[in-house]
Amino acid sequence: MSELIVKKYGGTSVGSIERIESLADRLVKEIKQGQKPVVVVSAMSGETNRLIGLAEKIDPDYRGSAYDMLIASGEQVSISLLAIALQKRGVKAQPLLGFQLGIRTDSTFAKARIQSIDTDPIFDLVGKSVVPVVAGFQGVDEDDNITTLGRGGSDTTAVALAAAIQGRASCDCEIYTDVPAVFTADPRLVSKARELPSLSCEEMMEMAALGSKVLHIRCVEIAAKYGVKIHLRSTFEEREGTWILPDTPDLATASPATSKGSSTMNIQIEQPVVSAVTHDANTAVFKLFPVPTGPDFLARLFDTLAKKGVVVDIITQSETTEGQRLAFSVTKEDIPLSRQALKDFVPNSEHITLIENMAKISVVGVGMRNHPGVAARFFAVLAKTDVPIHLVTTSEIKISAVIEQGKLKEAAEALHSEFGLDKA
Numbered sequence: 001m002s003e004l005i006v007k008k009y010g011g012t013s014v015g016s017i018e019r020i021e022s023l024a025d026r027l028v029k030e031i032k033q034g035q036k037p038v039v040v041v042s043a044m045s046g047e048t049n050r051l052i053g054l055a056e057k058i059d060p061d062y063r064g065s066a067y068d069m070l071i072a073s074g075e076q077v078s079i080s081l082l083a084i085a086l087q088k089r090g091v092k093a094q095p096l097l098g099f100q101l102g103i104r105t106d107s108t109f110a111k112a113r114i115q116s117i118d119t120d121p122i123f124d125l126v127g128k129s130v131v132p133v134v135a136g137f138q139g140v141d142e143d144d145n146i147t148t149l150g151r152g153g154s155d156t157t158a159v160a161l162a163a164a165i166q167g168r169a170s171c172d173c174e175i176y177t178d179v180p181a182v183f184t185a186d187p188r189l190v191s192k193a194r195e196l197p198s199l200s201c202e203e204m205m206e207m208a209a210l211g212s213k214v215l216h217i218r219c220v221e222i223a224a225k226y227g228v229k230i231h232l233r234s235t236f237e238e239r240e241g242t243w244i245l246p247d248t249p250d251l252a253t254a255s256p257a258t259s260k261g262s263s264t265m266n267i268q269i270e271q272p273v274v275s276a277v278t279h280d281a282n283t284a285v286f287k288l289f290p291v292p293t294g295p296d297f298l299a300r301l302f303d304t305l306a307k308k309g310v311v312v313d314i315i316t317q318s319e320t321t322e323g324q325r326l327a328f329s330v331t332k333e334d335i336p337l338s339r340q341a342l343k344d345f346v347p348n349s350e351h352i353t354l355i356e357n358m359a360k361i362s363v364v365g366v367g368m369r370n371h372p373g374v375a376a377r378f379f380a381v382l383a384k385t386d387v388p389i390h391l392v393t394t395s396e397i398k399i400s401a402v403i404e405q406g407k408l409k410e411a412a413e414a415l416h417s418e419f420g421l422d423k424a
């Protein structure tokens with residue numbers, strides 16, 4: 001057991017007074033068993049959305065210090081209630097806002113990045129047997145403004161705190177949520193999806209970037225950088241979930257005797273080629289033809305898109321005798337901004353085709369590095385299931401294709417079984 005353990009609870013875990021009381025019961029039980037928890041919580045479920053809704057009623061476009069001050073307040077409520085529940089059970093607890101812990105961030109309101117954390121208050125409290133109950137999602141900038149870390153940012157608070165604590169004591173990080181584990185595919189889409197006992201940070205980062213919403217991507221980046229082990233598990237069940245590990249487990253040195261019977265970490269001995277199938281149904285594709293040839297056009301077009309804040313995902317381009325053929329994908333939210341940007345570049349609207357109901361399907365796995373032929377199998381499966389491909393992209397550990405949304409389920413199921421991921 002690590003000396004300290006950061007335990008993060010999401011909105012559903014503190015979604016009502018009953019849930020807060022039962023969370024307190026569980027924490028008290030674990031403390032009696034010898035655990036030294038540093039608790040991080042999100043706002044009660046729905047609360048951050050409610051607060052954002054209030055601000056948007058007044059001015060939907062406002063962003064700035066008042067916005068962050070407002071939306072950070074949900075966590076102030078949940079940490080206080082949990083601390084009261086712990087005190088009622090005879091456990092000393094101290095609720096802490098971001099500024100009280102010196103969670104210093106930059107001043108990018110609504111998307112701030114953590115720069116440093118002062119762990120002295122944590123060690124002082126733990127030394128006096130007081131449980132720190134930390135507000136997730138918030139920090140403070142140089143000018144003492146309250147900042148927030150972006151939606152889902154409490155995960156990032158938890159992992160950053162564990163990373164900071166690790167400098168002085170061993171510390172794991174448990175993230176409790178309403179799903180019991182990371183799955184080989186979204187179980188709502190692929191009924192044969194299985195739970196993964198472990199996966200690498202690298203795979204988890206790809207999966208988060210490709211549409212899996214189980215963890216805030218920035219928390220996985222921090223875990224990878226500082227070597228924090230994340231255990232993602234269910235608030236409502238006692239069993240193990242998925243370990244997200246900083247490095248691919250070293251198979252040469254991992255002794256089966258230690259990894260096999262271990263109650264804390266279940267390492268997969270045989271690395272599968274593909275670890276998971278992920279998808280993002282929120283994709284749209286712009287196809288442009290013909291547009292002026294040459295890289296200058298591309299440079300100006302993508303610069304304009306970037307300046308409007310459009311995140312372009314996959315791009316394909318080819319030159320033909322009639323001009324340049326270009327296609328790129330964006331998320332659905334970015335369609336209006338993309339249209340605006342394109343207006344000046346491609347005046348003839350007949351040269352622009354927008355396909356809205358698209359989805360991105362991907363296979364991810366560090367095992368791909370050592371196994372040739374994954375792309376061939378990927379395309380063969382899509383061909384066999386009669387799924388037309390609009391765009392493709394690959395990296396060392398993933399292959400993604402943009403397909404029609406109507407074909408998503410079929411494609412996901414076929415890929416899942418092709419790569420041996422189906423549960424028995």
Ligand code: ASP
Pocket residue numbers: 010011042043048049074136137150151152153154155
């Ligand atoms: N309460 C914040 C949100 O809803 C942070 C979090 O839940 O992680 O985005």
Ligand code: MG
Pocket residue numbers: 010152155214216
């Ligand atoms: Mg979350």
